Amino acid sequence: MPSPLVVRAKLRSPAVSFPPLDALLGAMVAEERGLVAGFGPVVPIDDLPLERSVCGRFWLASEAIAETELYEPRFVNRRFPIAEFQMLGEGGSRKIDIASGVNRSYRIPTRVMHVDGDTVTWYALGEEGRVRELLGRVTHLGKRRGVGRGGVASWGVETIEPWEGFPVLHEGRPLRALPVDWPGVASDARRAHRVLSPPLWEHRRAELCVVPS
Amino acid sequence: MTLDIKAYEIMLEAITPIAHHEGTYGNHATVFRRKLRQADGSWASVPFVTGDTLRHKLREAAAWAFLDAAGLLADGTLSEAALRLLFNGGMVSGNGDSSAIKLDAYREMVDLVPPLGILGGCAGNRVIPGRLTVEDALLICRESEMLVPEWMLKEGGPRDTARAHIEIAQRVRMDSSLDPSKARLLGEGAAAKVKGRLRKSEEAAETGDAIATTEAKSSMMPRTFETVAAGSRFAWRVEARCISELDVDTFHTMVAAFLSNATIGGKGGTGHGRIRAIAAKGLTVNRPSERLEAVDALSLSAKLGEVFRGHVKARAEKAREFLRQVDA
Numbered sequence: 001m002p003s004p005l006v007v008r009a010k011l012r013s014p015a016v017s018f019p020p021l022d023a024l025l026g027a028m029v030a031e032e033r034g035l036v037a038g039f040g041p042v043v044p045i046d047d048l049p050l051e052r053s054v055c056g057r058f059w060l061a062s063e064a065i066a067e068t069e070l071y072e073p074r075f076v077n078r079r080f081p082i083a084e085f086q087m088l089g090e091g092g093s094r095k096i097d098i099a100s101g102v103n104r105s106y107r108i109p110t111r112v113m114h115v116d117g118d119t120v121t122w123y124a125l126g127e128e129g130r131v132r133e134l135l136g137r138v139t140h141l142g143k144r145r146g147v148g149r150g151g152v153a154s155w156g157v158e159t160i161e162p163w164e165g166f167p168v169l170h171e172g173r174p175l176r177a178l179p180v181d182w183p184g185v186a187s188d189a190r191r192a193h194r195v196l197s198p199p200l201w202e203h204r205r206a207e208l209c210v211v212p213s
Numbered sequence: 214m215t216l217d218i219k220a221y222e223i224m225l226e227a228i229t230p231i232a233h234h235e236g237t238y239g240n241h242a243t244v245f246r247r248k249l250r251q252a253d254g255s256w257a258s259v260p261f262v263t264g265d266t267l268r269h270k271l272r273e274a275a276a277w278a279f280l281d282a283a284g285l286l287a288d289g290t291l292s293e294a295a296l297r298l299l300f301n302g303g304m305v306s307g308n309g310d311s312s313a314i315k316l317d318a319y320r321e322m323v324d325l326v327p328p329l330g331i332l333g334g335c336a337g338n339r340v341i342p343g344r345l346t347v348e349d350a351l352l353i354c355r356e357s358e359m360l361v362p363e364w365m366l367k368e369g370g371p372r373d374t375a376r377a378h379i380e381i382a383q384r385v386r387m388d389s390s391l392d393p394s395k396a397r398l399l400g401e402g403a404a405a406k407v408k409g410r411l412r413k414s415e416e417a418a419e420t421g422d423a424i425a426t427t428e429a430k431s432s433m434m435p436r437t438f439e440t441v442a443a444g445s446r447f448a449w450r451v452e453a454r455c456i457s458e459l460d461v462d463t464f465h466t467m468v469a470a471f472l473s474n475a476t477i478g479g480k481g482g483t484g485h486g487r488i489r490a491i492a493a494k495g496l497t498v499n500r501p502s503e504r505l506e507a508v509d510a511l512s513l514s515a516k517l518g519e520v521f522r523g524h525v526k527a528r529a530e531k532a533r534e535f536l537r538q539v540d541a
Contacts, residue, residue: 012360013348013349013360014247014248031216034456036316036341036342038340039316039339070256072247072248078301080297081301084276084300085296088280088288088289088291089293090290090291090292096293102293137216137498139498140346146268146345147263147264147346147347148264148349149264151348
């Protein structure tokens, strides 16, 4: 029996971005099945521990809710391994162009964010036990997890008293991407093209939605 | 074997000063610092070694271990693409068709070059997702106490402020032409040029002509830089999502290979940046029944590297062929 849930992640390192809850759970289910993003056909994941919307187009879970308290600048660098190439590279290559083309070195500015109270919140209608089990395997959130961004110190999954429109709408404001015909959405809600259900990287399924501002 | 999330918390110690710089202001280089929120809501800037740096070091360690096991170290036959793949993670080249890559192709690639499965990268015009998370190594000091694992605080002893760990060093690149004994080695033309410059410099100083002073100045270059003092300790966590015994051994091999001769940051040529692991604990994240256990960071398992080396050696020819043709 699905319950109204509030999910909280307590962070221990700054993050670059936060995924919606259905995407996070979808990634964990995909990992369980041994699927690798970008390889093989896209397999629909239809057994998330979440309730589906009445229209069946998306899962009833919100996007991440977090207030940014502070941004910090960071850089992403790449340098062609010249020293290694001198040792191991094939003799035919006499010149490496590191100013342009495939070997170009770069230093791209980016930023990380510290969120208020180091806490990220999601709302969902789903099975508490299974949600807790899947999230237990999530140790980092969002982009650049490979270098430690969005480290999670602990997860909290609790039942909550639902409100009108729970968990995707709050006082007429969407808490996730919703179809434009979704009832109860404020007329001035922002619109953008979004993918409604995971995998969210499958952009060809994007459609016009009302989205959180 | 099903999914195991293997994590190691490692306490690192700087053997020599660490010169891991985030930027240079004028002639002064500053070490990387990270913002940490304090209990009273204020922010402290604490030195750290970026996860990006440490992840790259693990990739390098894995690449050397792979090339060694495959017998490719002595060859000198790697293509640019192969080198980019092993040491930089490759890149999406835009060549060829990336629309229909089979899962079997991924498995074959990872079978031939096991570090690719853990580290990820780009090969065959396709992004291969990684399963390794390398966190920042955070200086253990008063300001970082709330983020450092409790066992490290206990074993690490008393702590000082972040500022107390920073040293400022000054170095000068000398101008040999100013040393008469060396200036004697100059040829006639060069000597005249140096004398002319010195005369111009003296005249400019006497007349207070700033532009002429700049034009005639020597190539002597004094500069200062911050370092994190030797003996400083860092809290580091590295984690891999392993789906086979080979994954586990590849992960152990790269961590142990890096730590066996670890250096980070710049100025390695003058001995900066040497670090060592002084204590480590391991756990399997998705098995809460397994507690944090002390491990030897240099030999993470009894048969360290055996599975990895055996696997790579058995497929050395195929791996060589794969690297010869790879687009990365």
